[in-house]
Amino acid sequence: AQKVTQAQTEISVVEKEDVTLDCVYETRDTTYYLFWYKQPPSGELVFLIRRNSFDEQNEISGRYSWNFQKSTSSFNFTITASQVVDSAVYFCALSEPNRDDKIIFGKGTRLHILP
Amino acid sequence: KAGVTQTPRYLIKTRGQQVTLSCSPISGHRSVSWYQQTPGQGLQFLFEYFSETQRNKGNFPGRFSGRQFSNSRSEMNVSTLELGDSALYLCASRQDYEQYFGPGTRLTVT
Numbered sequence: 001a002q003k004v005t006q007a008q009t010e011i012s013v014v015e016k017e018d019v020t021l022d023c024v025y026e027t028r029d030t031t032y033y034l035f036w037y038k039q040p041p042s043g044e045l046v047f048l049i050r051r052n053s054f055d056e057q058n059e060i061s062g063r064y065s066w067n068f069q070k071s072t073s074s075f076n077f078t079i080t081a082s083q084v085v086d087s088a089v090y091f092c093a094l095s096e097p098n099r100d101d102k103i104i105f106g107k108g109t110r111l112h113i114l115p
Numbered sequence: 116k117a118g119v120t121q122t123p124r125y126l127i128k129t130r131g132q133q134v135t136l137s138c139s140p141i142s143g144h145r146s147v148s149w150y151q152q153t154p155g156q157g158l159q160f161l162f163e164y165f166s167e168t169q170r171n172k173g174n175f176p177g178r179f180s181g182r183q184f185s186n187s188r189s190e191m192n193v194s195t196l197e198l199g200d201s202a203l204y205l206c207a208s209r210q211d212y213e214q215y216f217g218p219g220t221r222l223t224v225t
């Protein structure tokens with residue numbers, strides 16, 4: 001069965017520090033998609049990134065970067081030089097398009113960036 | 116392009132009542148999914164509609180139902196409300212594998 005685990009429930013770092021949010025997934029399929037979403041205090045989930053299982057290239061977008069490693073079934077998210085506005089809950093998610101195609105979310109990691 | 120809109124944003128209901136929530140997807144998106152978010156259970160998938168047909172369903176009781184109209188707008192209904200139904204209900208509009216969420220409806224059952 002598909003499953004997404006975000007072992008870090010809550011993380012606090014001081015502004016300008018780098019922080020990595022972990023995501024480990026389980027799937028029996030060879031074709032799948034992984035996602036990261038940000039949920040700020042306003043409540044709306046903001047799409048950050050989607051990766052497919054055939055593309056293991058790491059991705060960088062400004063201060064955000066993602067490390068996809070199939071060997072360890074992980075899709076970790078790093079924020080470099082964190083800012084107070086990065087404070088939010090971050091969700092990792094997985095979908096299996098050849099199965100039921102539902103997008104299943106992890107429990108989320110609450111990130112506090114302290115000024 | 117306008118984003119996903121949900122109405123109402125906040126709702127207070129009493130146990131035993133029923134409620135209908137509405138979601139308008141991004142123009143051109145034909146898939147709408149609904150999620151329930153609670154502190155204890157996180158984000159749980161309710162159901163997905165595509166072209167007016169339910170395509171996927173989560174593990175929720177039959178009190179939770181939905182539908183989609185020909186203009187892709189979707190509604191979800193919860194009958195015989197229970198205290199445990201208090202949650203943030205999020206709707207998502209999907210194109211290919213990019214899913215965009217609305218601001219949610221916060222439902223409080225008293």
